[in-house]
Amino acid sequence: MEPIIFTSGLKKTFRIGKVDVPALRGVDLVVQEGEFAGIVGPSGCGKSTLLHVLGGLTPPTSGKVLVDGNDFSSMSDGDRTRFRRHKIGFVFQRFNLLPTLTARNNIAIAQHIQGNGFNPHRFQAIVEMLGIQDKLNHKPYALSGGEQQRVAIARAVICEPKILLADEPTGNLDSENSQIALNMLRGLNRSFRQTILMITHNPDAAAVADRVLRMRDGRMLLD
């Protein structure tokens, strides 16, 4: 069986002025298809950077990365964008909702961009599960942090991506809404064998994952 995510010696160094900031110092990671894995580790250890590289949003400095058998470094920008749209759902740590669009359109735009058209049935099911059906006409500035986060989760899962990369998806949710969001992710994982890689500081979130990966100083700690 081929792993759906594979990295070997993955490094990412940012450069600020003349200073190198190593964020990833050689990450070796294997995630099998259908796995629900959590990533934990101290602030600044490289968790978000790793997710951005796996999502094809940030190029690595060196090392090998294969996502569903694809090497982003040998793909054109267009192919990489198409791959991302069709295969990857991303929940950003800072949500990244489009400020001029309502919650409804922030979610629906993902389906439109993907090109499979709007699926009202799935849309309704997801927004009701997340409890945001009364907030769909609000723009992001008129949503609480937790509501924005739930819109961001809805946007990421609406297209049934093969791989969901979620950066602290419950970081702004109260315990009840955290549980709802986690149960939804668990359900998507079980029903569709959706692979999920989820960064979290939340022990409840780590507990729903099949496996918890620990990062420190830009590396994975061994299990």
Ligand SMILES: Nc1ncnc2c1ncn2[C@@H]1O[C@H](COP(=O)(O)OP(=O)(O)OP(=O)(O)O)[C@@H](O)[C@H]1O
């Ligand atoms: N665009 C960037 N330019 C320069 N340095 C960056 C950039 N993004 C991240 N870094 C640095 O890389 C390191 C890892 O950052 P990253 O955001 O991956 O941490 P994290 O583990 O997600 O932390 P947190 O739990 O606080 O979200 C940090 O030292 C950070 O300052």
Ligand SMILES: [Mg+2]
């Ligand atoms: Mg982060």
